[in-house]
Amino acid sequence: MAKCSLCEKAVYFNDTQVRPKDGLLYHKSCFKCTDCASQLSLTSYAFHGDKLLCKTHYVAAFQTTNSYGGDERFKKQKDENVLIAAPAPTA
Ligand SMILES: [Zn+2]
Numbered sequence: 001m002a003k004c005s006l007c008e009k010a011v012y013f014n015d016t017q018v019r020p021k022d023g024l025l026y027h028k029s030c031f032k033c034t035d036c037a038s039q040l041s042l043t044s045y046a047f048h049g050d051k052l053l054c055k056t057h058y059v060a061a062f063q064t065t066n067s068y069g070g071d072e073r074f075k076k077q078k079d080e081n082v083l084i085a086a087p088a089p090t091a
């Protein structure tokens with residue numbers, strides 16, 4: 001039986017559920033920011049350690065620990081944009 005990664009209760013097939021990545025499964029109602037309890041979606045969640053956070057609190061967590069390195073997924077996106085923007089190498 002699949003279990004919610006947060007409340008560790010069973011997630012039934014017909015429960016509204018979120019599977020952010022392999023091995024992680026949440027009730028939709030459990031897929032919330034640990035800090036502000038706002039409902040998260042697959043495009044707005046972030047992990048800080050094993051803490052589930054919204055973007056705002058994810059960034060805040062890094063700012064307070066002074067080790068903000070940017071969200072990896074956003075960083076990647078940015079890098080891709082840079083690649084696209086960069087002039088094609090001349091052969
Ligand atoms: Zn749950």
Ligand SMILES: [Zn+2]
Nearest residue numbers: 033036054057
């Ligand atoms: Zn939050």
